Amino acid sequence: MSAVAHGHDDHHGELHNPMEPTRQEQIVMNRFGLWLFCFSEVFLFAALLAARFYLWRDPDVGALRPDLPQAPALIFTCVLLVSSFFMNRAEVAAANEDRATFNFSMASTFVMGLIFLVGVIVLEWGVGGETHILPTSGAFGAVFFAMTGMHAIHVITGLIFVAIVWRNGNLGNYSREDHWGVEACAIYWHFVDLVWIFFYPAIYLIGLAVHIPIH
Amino acid sequence: MSDHSHPEKAGSAIDRNVYRKGFNTFLVLAVLTVVEYFVGLWFPSAVLLILLAIAKAALVLNIFMGITKLWRGGDHH
Amino acid sequence: MKYFLTSALVRGLVGQIVTTWLSYSLIRSFRMTVEGWTVPEVGLDEPAVVLACIIGLFGFLLSCGVVTDWLKMMAGHKPHLKHGAQGRPGWTRYVNIDVNHKVIGIQYGLNSIFILLIGGLLAILFRLELAMPGLQFLQSGDQYNTLFSAHGIIMIAAIFAGVGAMTNYLGPVLIGASDMAFPRLNAFSYWVGVPSAVILLAGIFLGGWDTGWVGYPTHSTTTKMIGVQMFLLGFYLNGFSSIASGLNMVVTAVYMRAKGMSYFRMPIFVWAAVAASILQATTTQTVGVALTMVVAQRTLGMNFFTPILDPELLAAGVPAGDPILFQHIFWFYSHPAVYVWILPGLGIISELLPVFTRKPLFGYKWIALSSVGIALVGMLVWAHHMLTSSMPPTWKIPFMLSTLLVAVPTGVKFFSWLATIWEGKMRFPTPMLFVLGSISVFLLGGLSGPILGTIGTDMHLHDTYFVVGHFHATVFGGFVFPFFAAIYYWFPKMTGKMYDELLGKIHFWIMVPGFWVMSLLQMRVGVLGMRRRIADYGPDLGIQVEQALITVATLAIGWSVLIMIYNLVSSVRKTELAPENPWESRSPEFLAPSPLPEFNYLAPIEVVGEPYDYGLEGATYAVVPTPAGD
Known part of the structure; x- marks a missing residue:
């Protein structure tokens, strides 16, 4: 960006050590590091998908899936998608120092993410609602709760991330040149959405539906 | 926003384009999700569903996550 | 105090x-x-326990x-990176949070040797037990099981710490960087390993566990020994350290290389470290999944691995769990994990050989790419650990073939070493002795590998002491001996003092022959019918002499490591300084003062030539700025 680094560089104060990276170089490394982290997480979710395709299977019929209510799953998938849209909008706003749009978009991202989380816990897990599947329902229950649970943990950390970035944006900590915090939050949040893009068909759509008896 | 090589000149016209790009991507993703739902219920084909998921993932990676920044903004040497 | x-x-x-x-x-x-929840009275x-440990x-x-x-x-602040000892004595940096990669590297090294001693002590205990038929001093099979299980996982923790020591200390120095790309994350990687090790060690005393270091269900999901939970958690939490340090090293090598250092001018050790780091940053996630599943099955009753199901669910067509799933996910990590240890070790061999043969490294590019090759092929061989399982036979043959394929990039390394030694002007200080020792021992491990990777012979040898011999030969040849070579080689760089050459040679001449005896005899008793993970054996197997000799060799190895520790500790206290470049190395770190300054070099260095042009007149690798006046 600018040739004179010390303008925004309160990290290193008065003197920049020539051996240490500048803020701009650091952001480039941060970006690559975060992507590597996402790539690493791909293996985690791939292992869960592998478990799903390995266990939810019948030698004669092929792939199976638990018979779960379809409408809420579709609705919450769309809610997560909307939150992803607002996250993107917030990132564009931060890059243009458009504080009002940033605020509204971060708030929407957070609320949509929260709706998704609560929706999964209440309607899908049946906590305080009608139960369709239990953790003890054979391989269906085990893998279903492992997949949605691991995803939910990432949604929770993502929500914390969104909340922190939202607050720091309000404090005016991001500029046109340096809004790495917002970009990192966006990459992470979209990654959580990306995982759900694969989990949604794997859990709800692929394979023959089998009804689970619940007493 | 990484399209602005001169941030000080970034007018509101360009901003609206970038915002619109995000919105259009969102629309395509929403349509693909609904298509996915109907495919899953009426023509349950695992291959088709996986292809749809890959198409959605490619859109998110490219436009929402900006994967190209890794090599466009990342050359150090 | x-x-x-x-x-x-x-x-x-x-x-x-x-x-x-x-x-x-x-x-x-x-x-x-x-x-409705049952809590035991005593x-x-x-x-x-699980929640409290987390x-x-x-x-x-x-x-x-x-x-x-x-x-x-x-909270919106921008904290500075804190450099230096913050007004405390210098040694306190090693017991405090420090972001400097050299401090972290030495912290890893000390940690590694400390845990190595604990793991070694456990090995000596059960080797004493196995020296003769019959139970000697252990009270029960459970005690024996806890000892060998703990030996396995504790040694793994020690080796990962050792890999961390080498990559952290050497990585940035060798590429001419000031530090790792993410210094805080680097400190985190080290410090998250400490409580995980505490949890692992506590598991020995809080009940112990009898699952081996692999923790296969359905035994691990049903055993009454609660220590298994601490083992699973300690193992799992150590994974955070691996993942974080792996991706840190990759980013560092991609973005922080000195001016003029293209990828094919990177020191060969850095290639190996990057290949290992890619494995570390990716496959570790899958073992995390496998271990979490066992914890979840034990504590929450989620059925991943038990093929038994409630009759009502079974009638409805709900699928049951499958223990083979665990083995797939587990070995997808745990096989590459071995490559995470040996790749940096083999990198050290390739790094040190040219220095002591005074010749260019033979086939630099091939060696560099063979590390990446081993890493990639290593991800596709996991099921060779399951050749005797109920996995479908159609899966076994591809895995046998991919396993044998590993021999190709490994062979590239061996032939390059031979060609580098060929007609070299060899020198034999302690680091070089350990390098040659590693090559001999790794050859033992390498040659016994294809025998186990082939289905027919594996049917006979699976779960025998042959596997134990093979495994220890690969790990000693691929990690332990190169690690010791690296410690001796860079000791003058780390401390500014020279170690005692005579004690170093004594260490070598006890340890390496001792290891040959131990490993070869382990393979022999395995072929003769000794099973692994068994507290006792019958006198009619006719292997008493071998077993006693293995125990003696183990004790010799243990003593020789103590000699090394004495050597290093007493040498640090010496007052006389080591020569500036004791090995006449061309590597940039030996052209800078020792111990290295806080940011490694006074100003950015520049690479102007090939890294291993030893013996060529007028060839320069790196231009290193020297202190004032130059």
Whole structure:
């Protein structure tokens, strides 16, 4: 960006050590590091998908899936998608120092993410609602709760991330040149959405539906 | 926003384009999700569903996550 | 003493113990108040142990202060990176949070040797037990099982710490960088390993476990020994350290190389470290999944691995769990994990050979790419650990073939070493002896590999002592001996003092022949019918002499390591300084003062030539700025 680094560089104060990276170089490394982290997480979710395709299977019929209510799953998938849209909008706003749009978009991202989380816990897990599947329902229950649970943990950390970035944006900590915090939050949040893009068909759509008896 | 090589000149016209790009991507993703739902219920084909998921993932990676920044903004040497 | 008691290490440990204890008692008493939950009157309450251990980890991290800077960033501050000892004596840097990669590297190294001694002590205990038929001094098979299980996982933790020591200390120095790309994350990688090791060690005393280091279900999901939970958690939490340090090293090597250092001018060790780091950053996630599943099945009753199902669910067509799933996910990590250890070790061999043969490294590009090749092929061979399982036969043959394929990139390395030695002007100080020792031992391990990777012979040898011999030969040849070579080689760089050459040679001449005896005899008793993981054997197997000799060799190895530790400790206290470049190395770190300055070099260095042009007139690798006046 600018040739004179010390303008925004309160990290290193008065003197920049020539051996240490500048803020701009650091952001480039941060970006690559975060992507590597996402790539690493791909293996985690791939292992869960592998478990799903390995266990939810019948030698004669092929792939199976638990018979779960379809409408809420579709609705919450769309809610997560909307939150992803607002996250993107917030990132564009931060890059243009458009504080009002940033605020509204971060708030929407957070609320949509929260709706998704609560929706999964209440309607899908049946906590305080009608139960369709239990953790003890054979391989269906085990893998279903492992997949949605691991995803939910990432949604929770993502929500914390969104909340922190939202607050720091309000404090005016991001500029046109340096809004790495917002970009990192966006990459992470979209990654959580990306995982759900694969989990949604794997859990709800692929394979023959089998009804689970619940007493 | 990484399209602005001169941030000080970034007018509101360009901003609206970038915002619109995000919105259009969102629309395509929403349509693909609904298509996915109907495919899953009426023509349950695992291959088709996986292809749809890959198409959605490619859109998110490219436009929402900006994967190209890794090599466009990342050359150090 | 005052400085030690207020150090991050002590604060963290106190924090961990206090939070674990408090949360354990709280959760246990909460669980007693809930109807329908059974809590044992005496002994440990398993779900409470699991939760308390996890909370205890956070207790450690918060009270030692390794996450403080990140918390400040979240609150919107911009904390500076703190360099130096902060007004305390220099040694306190090693027991406090420090972001300098050299300090972290030495912390890893000390940690590694400390854990190595504990793991070695356990090995000596059960080797004494196995020296003769019949139970000698152990009270039960469970004690024996705990000893060998703990030996396995503790040694793995020690090796990962050793890999961390080498990549952290050497990586940035060799590429001419000031530090790792993410210094705070680097400190986190080290410090998260400490509470995990504490949990592992505590598991030995809180019940022990009898699952081996692999923890296969359905045994691990049903065993009554609660220590298995601590083992699973300690193993799992160590994974965070692996993942974080792996991706840190990759980013560092991609973005922080000195001016003029193209990828094919990188030191060969860095290639190996990057290949290992890619494996570390990716496959570790899958073992995390496998271990979490076992914890979930034990504590929450989720059925991943038990092929038995409630009849009503079975009638409805709900699928049951499958123990083979665990083995797939587990070995997808745990096979590459071995490559994470040996790749840096083999990198050290290739790095040191040219220095001591005074010749260019033969086939630099091939060696560099063979590391990446081993890493990639290594991801596709996992099921050769399951050749005797109920996996479909159609899966076994591809895995046999991919396993044999590993021999190709490994062979590239061997032939390059031979060609580098060929007609070299060899010198034999201790590091070189250990390099040659590693090659001989790794050859033993390498040659016994294809025998186990071939289905027909594996049917006979699976789960025998042959596997134990093979495995120890690969790990000693691929990691332990190169690690020791690296310690001796860079000791003058790390401390500015020289180690005692005679003691170093004594260490070598006890340890390497001792290891040959141990490994070859382990393979022999395996072929003769000795099974692994068994506390006892019958006198009619006719292997008493071999077993006794293995025990003697183990004791010799143990003593020789103590000699090394004495050598290093006494040499640090010497007053006389080591020569500037004792090995006449061309590598940039030996052209800079020792011990290295805080940011490694006074100003950015520049690479102008090939790294291993030893013996060529006028060839220069790196231009290193020297202190004032130049």
